[in-house]
Amino acid sequence: MCWIAAANKDIGAHLTMYAGRYDLCHLKDLVREPKLHQVDLGKGEIDYPRALKVAQQTGMKHYIVEQEEYPESVMVSLANDAEYMKTNFE
Numbered sequence: 901m902c903w904i905a906a907a908n909k910d911i912g913a914h915l916t917m918y919a920g921r922y923d924l925c926h927l928k929d930l931v932r933e934p935k936l937h938q939v940d941l942g943k944g945e946i947d948y949p950r951a952l953k954v955a956q957q958t959g960m961k962h963y964i965v966e967q968e969e970y971p972e973s974v975m976v977s978l979a980n981d982a983e984y985m986k987t988n989f990e
Contacts, residue, residue: 924962941984
């Protein structure tokens with residue numbers, strides 16, 4: 901989903917257009933300034949509560965949190981991402 905947003909496309913519109921074609925997706929968040937880079941889920945620009953709701957409505961079954969850059973440490977980001985998913989995903 902991150903790269904859909906990075907391309908300035910609407911995640912919800914993309915998932916709706918291709919409803920039923922995705923069973924799983926990768927989640928990562930981003931900020932663009934000072935340059936495009938990844939951050940913990942919920943700390944960036946992507947509206948994941950909306951995107952996850954549309955994903956569920958269009959048939960998404962599995963979610964893989966993927967992160968390649970860590971603001972603090974791998975373990976801190978892992979805890980932050982897990983908490984974000986627990987709080988924002990039904």
